[in-house]
Amino acid sequence: MSTLTVSVVTPDGPVLEDAFEMVSCKAESGELGILPGHIPTVAPLTISAVRLKGEGKSDRIAVNGGFLEVRPDKVTILAQSAEKPSDIDIDRARMAKERAERRLQNKQADIDFQRAEMALKRALNRLDVYENNF
């Protein structure tokens, strides 16, 4: 079966580069599934998990926004941060979640509100990827 080369790149260096058979992710316009031979595409991603499926292996990566670039035989994900489940700092994510929830409860200025909401999303996404992997 043909494969796709998937590379996940962040400003702090490449996170992953490997061959997979299918990539499914959540773009801003909805779920996207990509198989080899896909038409070149660019799509922004939401804060979500990217699922990678390959021969007898599957991987999940927590991405914080960014976007996806698809070529027929290559998928590149450019995100400001992206983590494999083994790289997630679970305590930090839990703390971030609690902090964000606390901020959301005592709503003050709206800029704080937005930030807290984003932080909560990121933390929940990390927790989700971490927990569903073990």
Added chain:
Amino acid sequence: MASLRDIKGRITSTKKTKQITKAMEMVSASKLNRAEQNAKRFVPYSEKIQEVVASIAQGGGDASHPMLEAREVKKTGYLVITSDRGLAGAFNSSVLRKVYQQIRSKHTSANEYTLITVGRIGRDFFRKRNMPVDMDITGIADQPDFSDIKDIASDTVQLYTDEKIDQLYIYYNHYVSAITQEVTEKKLLPLTDMNKDGKPSQSSYEYEPNQEEILEVLLPQYAESLIYGALLDSKASEHAARMTAMKSATDNADDLIGDLTLSYNRARQAAITQEITEIVGGAAALE
């Protein structure tokens, strides 16, 4: 002529200073190594994002975004990257001088520009001169993560989006080699020269959902990545500049110790000669 004890004291203190500068040189050398690696790790990300941005900018004629269009300039933003600590030779002063001259020649009143500084030295420099420092960040680690700079990068881009500034320049030391750093001025926003540089795009893309919305996500991320790239570049330059400065300090200390040892020996010899003369003179007087 200075006394033997004075010279000896100066030799000891110079030796101690030399130990410190030598140690700082070696610390900077290892930090430079790490900084170079960091800058290298960032390259794939920046190349890729540049490629996608360029292909969108070239490919679609109808794509427009406020960040791509020049507007009338009422206020200019200057993002200045310096270090937190000194002892790095001309690293900070050359950047600050350049920015200061630019501002002096271009602007007549403080309402026409605003400064965003990274690093304590830059902040203090402009504050002392009563220039408007809109945002500042200090205490950036020697090996910065993207998250360290993310807030100030996105706030800066936000200033442009909110039309509080109409163009943004960035000033930093570009790392050429361990002994050469160049003060670089870059126009960050608006991204007008996007179409000129770069090779023609290899592939045309489908845009999901459409170009405008992708630009909405992509351009701020691109601008932030440029700021982060400049910071990494500047960090490498800082360590290189500090290493060179400390190396020349160590060399100077060596020279100074050599000179002082010479005059110490001379003084010692003069003292011995004098003593002998005195003894001989005394013995002669007794005969």
